[in-house]
Amino acid sequence: MIFFLAPILWQILTAVKLNEDISAIPNVYLPSEFTFEHYTQLFSRRPFLTYIFNSALVASISTILCLVLGSPAAYTLTRMNLPGEKLILAGILIITLFPYVLLFLGLLELVKAMGLGNNYLALIIPYTAINLPLTILVMRSFFQQLPQDLEDAAKMDGYKTWGMLVNILLPMTLPALATTGILTFIFAWNEYIFALTFITEEAKKTIPVATAQIGGASLFDIPYGPIAAATVLGTLPLVILVLVFQRQIVQGLTAGAVKG
Known part of the structure; x- marks a missing residue:
């Protein structure tokens, strides 16, 4: 815990230190005076x-x-005997293992060809495509745990497939929805390379890109205080999100780990 939390604590303290304490030698670990000037800047x-x-x-x-595209796809692969189902699952699994950075040049050409530069869709579409296979695999593992008798009873009560999925099955897979949703959100929130390349307009930049481009008063001035403040602000929403859904995340990540 100390090993992983120490850098976080250091960023938090740097964000409220005076510039004199930040540049002091030896290091000032606990400042005697705090400031919120870096946040206001x-x-x-x-x-x-x-x-x-x-x-x-x-x-x-x-x-x-x-979640909207992955849940029906996962249910289809779970309950409907599709031709070549194992081949489809193998393809999805391979995609999850494929480093998304290697897709960069191909996506760049697609963004140019489709005229999506400086458009939110230039980020939304790749983020969705990259995280969709993981969503399908996690949701499929949850659908496999649901008893078939439950679906048969719902059909006898007059539910169609889509209505049964939305009203009965998805509420029972809330841990999987929370887990995949949080993982997708964190990836999209923190992604840097695509956001740096596909978006150059200042008004459409995301937090990681804006934080990396924070400059000082001169070429050799590194604004450690504002960078630390931006890092804290950029991480805080993710921390709150994980704390709110921590129970569902744990249930989703441990699903299928223990049988009996």
């Missing part, structure tokens, strides 16, 4: 609220699309 010098909105918009839409 983020919003006074740059449109940081806009960056937060952009990240939240892209991450939320891609997460919703993954």
